[in-house]
Amino acid sequence: MPTVWIPPLLRELTGGQERVTVPGRTVGEVIQALEERFPGIQERLCQGNRLRPGITVTVDGVLGAKGLREAVSPESEVHFVPAIGGG
Amino acid sequence: MSVDPQRDPVKGQNGQNVGQGGGKNGYRVIGSRPLRPDGTDKVTGRARFGADIRLPDTLYGKILRSPHAHARIRAIDTSRAQALPGVKAVVTAADLPSVESKIQDLGEGAINLRYLSDNLLAHSKVLYHGHPIAAVAATSPHIAEEALALIQVEYELLPPVLDARSAMAEDAPILHEDLRTDEMGVRGDRPTNVASHLRHQRGDLEAGFAAADVIVEREFFTSPVHQGYIEPQAATALYNADGQITIWTTTQGPFSVREQVAQVLQIPIGRIRVIPTEIGGGFGGKINVYLEPVAVLLSRKAGHHPVKMVMNRDEVLKATGPTSGSYIRVKMGANKEGKITAAQVFMAYEAGAYPGSPVGAGAGVILAPYRLENLQIDGYDVVVNKPRAAAYRAPGGTNAAFASETVIDELCEKLGMDPLEFRLINGAKEGDRRADGPVYARIGYLETVKAIQAHPHYTAPLEGKHRGRGVASGFWFNWGGRSSATASLNADGSVSLVEGSPDIGGTRASIAMQLAESLGIPYEQVKPQVTDTDSVAYNDVTGGSRTTFATGLAAYELGQKLKAEMLRRLADLWETEPEAIHYEDGVFSHGEERLGFQEAAAKIHETGEPVMVSTTVYPKGVGPGFATHVVDVEVDPETGKVTILRYTAAQDVGKAIHPSYVEGQIHGGVAQGIGWGLNEEYVYDQEGHLLNASFLDYRIPTALDLPMIDTVLVEAPNPGHPYGVRGVGEVPIVPPAAALANAIYRAVGVRMNVLPMSPARILEAIWAKEAQAKEPV
Numbered sequence: 001m002p003t004v005w006i007p008p009l010l011r012e013l014t015g016g017q018e019r020v021t022v023p024g025r026t027v028g029e030v031i032q033a034l035e036e037r038f039p040g041i042q043e044r045l046c047q048g049n050r051l052r053p054g055i056t057v058t059v060d061g062v063l064g065a066k067g068l069r070e071a072v073s074p075e076s077e078v079h080f081v082p083a084i085g086g087g
Numbered sequence: 088m089s090v091d092p093q094r095d096p097v098k099g100q101n102g103q104n105v106g107q108g109g110g111k112n113g114y115r116v117i118g119s120r121p122l123r124p125d126g127t128d129k130v131t132g133r134a135r136f137g138a139d140i141r142l143p144d145t146l147y148g149k150i151l152r153s154p155h156a157h158a159r160i161r162a163i164d165t166s167r168a169q170a171l172p173g174v175k176a177v178v179t180a181a182d183l184p185s186v187e188s189k190i191q192d193l194g195e196g197a198i199n200l201r202y203l204s205d206n207l208l209a210h211s212k213v214l215y216h217g218h219p220i221a222a223v224a225a226t227s228p229h230i231a232e233e234a235l236a237l238i239q240v241e242y243e244l245l246p247p248v249l250d251a252r253s254a255m256a257e258d259a260p261i262l263h264e265d266l267r268t269d270e271m272g273v274r275g276d277r278p279t280n281v282a283s284h285l286r287h288q289r290g291d292l293e294a295g296f297a298a299a300d301v302i303v304e305r306e307f308f309t310s311p312v313h314q315g316y317i318e319p320q321a322a323t324a325l326y327n328a329d330g331q332i333t334i335w336t337t338t339q340g341p342f343s344v345r346e347q348v349a350q351v352l353q354i355p356i357g358r359i360r361v362i363p364t365e366i367g368g369g370f371g372g373k374i375n376v377y378l379e380p381v382a383v384l385l386s387r388k389a390g391h392h393p394v395k396m397v398m399n400r401d402e403v404l405k406a407t408g409p410t411s412g413s414y415i416r417v418k419m420g421a422n423k424e425g426k427i428t429a430a431q432v433f434m435a436y437e438a439g440a441y442p443g444s445p446v447g448a449g450a451g452v453i454l455a456p457y458r459l460e461n462l463q464i465d466g467y468d469v470v471v472n473k474p475r476a477a478a479y480r481a482p483g484g485t486n487a488a489f490a491s492e493t494v495i496d497e498l499c500e501k502l503g504m505d506p507l508e509f510r511l512i513n514g515a516k517e518g519d520r521r522a523d524g525p526v527y528a529r530i531g532y533l534e535t536v537k538a539i540q541a542h543p544h545y546t547a548p549l550e551g552k553h554r555g556r557g558v559a560s561g562f563w564f565n566w567g568g569r570s571s572a573t574a575s576l577n578a579d580g581s582v583s584l585v586e587g588s589p590d591i592g593g594t595r596a597s598i599a600m601q602l603a604e605s606l607g608i609p610y611e612q613v614k615p616q617v618t619d620t621d622s623v624a625y626n627d628v629t630g631g632s633r634t635t636f637a638t639g640l641a642a643y644e645l646g647q648k649l650k651a652e653m654l655r656r657l658a659d660l661w662e663t664e665p666e667a668i669h670y671e672d673g674v675f676s677h678g679e680e681r682l683g684f685q686e687a688a689a690k691i692h693e694t695g696e697p698v699m700v701s702t703t704v705y706p707k708g709v710g711p712g713f714a715t716h717v718v719d720v721e722v723d724p725e726t727g728k729v730t731i732l733r734y735t736a737a738q739d740v741g742k743a744i745h746p747s748y749v750e751g752q753i754h755g756g757v758a759q760g761i762g763w764g765l766n767e768e769y770v771y772d773q774e775g776h777l778l779n780a781s782f783l784d785y786r787i788p789t790a791l792d793l794p795m796i797d798t799v800l801v802e803a804p805n806p807g808h809p810y811g812v813r814g815v816g817e818v819p820i821v822p823p824a825a826a827l828a829n830a831i832y833r834a835v836g837v838r839m840n841v842l843p844m845s846p847a848r849i850l851e852a853i854w855a856k857e858a859q860a861k862e863p864v
Contacts, residue, residue: 044272044273082450084447086630087479
């Protein structure tokens with residue numbers, strides 16, 4: 001199952017766990033699985049059917065272009081990080 | 088100089104890379120240094136920049152700006168201005184459509200539409216000195232200016248708040264009554280100037296610091312600085328009688344301008360065409376819209392005349408850009424072996440009048456070069472009564488690195504370690520985890536450290552009084568983004584390349600080179616041009632060091648597609664399958680049949696439909712950039728003046744498509760970093776008036792201030808690009824301020840913790856050190 005690194009400001013919802021494994025073939029499914037285990041986390045990560053503005057996702061170190069539709073594999077590592085703009 | 092672990096560099100007389108194209112590096116075109124397609128027009132003055140647009144019946148727009156940093160607008164009376172002969176339209180915020188408070192990504196990062204609208208024309212409050220209040224269109228610029236003086240504004244003055252720490256205080260004046268602190272989806276319960284808080288954390292800080300033999304904790308202060316592009320903002324808009332809108336503007340992102348105008352004016356993008364002019368610098372400062380929506384409003388209200396608006400330097404400095412001032416605290420510990428055991432960072436970035444500082448980027452940059460087990464970074468985005476912060480070359484990176492790299496230098500001093508050896512012990516490499524979590528793919532950070540270590544500069548004796556040598560490293564994420572392009576095969580074998588990425592730093596050439604390489608034809612056969620938003624599919628901005636990477640990838644794909652189409656057509660002619668045709672060195676062959684690229688193009692032109700291919704990309708394989716710099720300085724202890732004696736910058740550039748332009752990017756980044764480090768700052772009085780809104784008083788470096796800047800191009804190819812390209816434009820601005828601070832310390836023994844390190848500040852630090860030395864023990 002994919003490993004999700006929980007952002008520090010959301011660890012209050014995971015009992016302090018830094019990373020968890022949950023099922024899912026996409027980032028959206030992973031977040032749904034997180035929500036089932038840690039109610040309230042979906043609302044912190046998403047706004048409607050997309051990631052919150054200012055948050056982006058990396059899968060295996062690669063910045064996802066598809067947001068919640070980004071594919072993840074059972075070995076994947078998922079991070080939610082600040083969206084960065086360049087100059 | 089170029090260092091490629093896999094290839095031997097070709098050096099010129101002065102040791103510089105003179106290009107490895109022509110097959111010497113395995114490529115025909117990449118690595119060579121051809122002339123830029125836009126060069127002749129630019130050196131002869133024929134290139135058309137934003138202010139060069141001239142249309143029949145043009146009106147001239149001017150903006151009335153706030154003389155106060157923080158005030159409530161009680162009333163605006165424009166009647167006298169409207170009555171002035173020659174005035175055709177006056178607009179205020181009342182002319183802007185009401186937009187909801189909604190955060191949206193408009194191709195230049197997420198922004199609240201209401202803030203975007205309010206920054207164009209203040210609705211109920213002015214939030215910084217220079218905040219636009221009203222705009223006039225008249226038959227001449229002089230009449231427009233005269234009309235501005237006739238507009239009466241009644242203000243209720245409010246106390247300003249001018250730095251992040253003051254703005255975070257419990258009793259600070261509040262800029263936005265409805266602003267609440269966002270902590271990843273949790274909204275605070277009281278009015279505040281702190282727009283958001285972010286955190287990166289892992290490991291055990293307490294244990295990490297307990298394991299340290301040396302701990303350094305310092306705080307750092309930096310002022311806002313401007314991008315300092317030479318060409319001021321300029322835009323012309325025509326709201327035609329049929330409802331179609333055309334905007335000519337100097338911008339890094341015509342598609343982003345289209346999005347922003349559409350959203351803020353509530354007009355479908357299908358009615359807006361944005362034509363980018365040549366651009367005289369941007370550095371992140373020409374992504375936000377300032378003039379375009381106002382010019383559109385004025386054009387409509389004035390009866391569908393074109394309206395041209397050009398800022399002067401005073402306006403540019405007061406109301407566009409700058410990047411954030413900041414307060415940063417860094418605590419770092421290391422053991423006797425030189426391993427960093429823990430790092431803790433607090434960063435508060437000034438967002439200016441509206442949320443959106445680059446604190447997220449700064450938090451990603453500040454510890455990025457290092458492999459850390461125990462860390463915590465807290466970042467705060469804080470509104471203050473200054474202009475809304477805009478992106479500036481590696482946004483948030485220079486001030487972040489100034490703090491962390493200075494602390495690292497002090498750790499090295501306390502441990503008695505060479506600062507490059509310390510970096511080799513702690514430096515990140517492939518497979519290591521970034522401070523913000525993700526794992527690095529192939530990166531070349533350690534190679535940049537080794538390149539400086541091996542450079543004659545680092546080992547050359549530095550003799551003489553008050554001289555010192557400093558080093559610092561830097562990181563930048565780089566970006567991919569969306570790009571689109573089209574290529575057409577002409578009958579003479581030339582290829583027309585149409586792209587939508589404005590060319591700021593030579594990207595017409597670097598993208599055309601990738602198409603030429605992909606096609607196997609000479610660079611000179613590719614004719615690139617940058618087009619408007621109706622003539623090519625969507626492109627993200629030229630920014631984030633993405634264009635040579637992403638639009639270059641599009642060019643590579645175009646080449647592959649065009650070649651495939653030519654093979655298909657020739658296969659039809661030669662009555663065979665495309666796979667049976669051999670293509671090498673610009674020659675198509677099959678059995679006895681042979682056609683050079685030009686002959687093939689002519690044949691295809693004669694025998695069927697034209698050949699044109701298009702492609703769009705949204706690449707993921709972005710390769711981050713690292714750099715390590717070394718600088719020698721001499722400090723005059725009587726005046727505090729810093730003279731830079733020598734500067735060398737090593738950077739992981741992935742693959743240098745056009746080495747001269749890569750070197751140019753490094754030179755430019757270093758020059759801007761030196762300006763930020765030594766001279767540049769926004770100076771405000773206590774009421775929040777900007778006191779140095781001209782290039783006489785806002786001191787960017789000139790050629791007289793800068794040394795020759797030596798470059799070392801380390802080529803650790805990015806596996807996410809067919810030619811190994813990484814973005815190169817931003818990371819070179821990250822290390823200079825820290826490298827200078829470390830050099831100044833070694834020259835005169837004072838640790839500088841404020842930017843810029845101006846002569847006055849250095850003198851004060853020297854005097855403080857001398858006074859401390861005289862104090863009885």
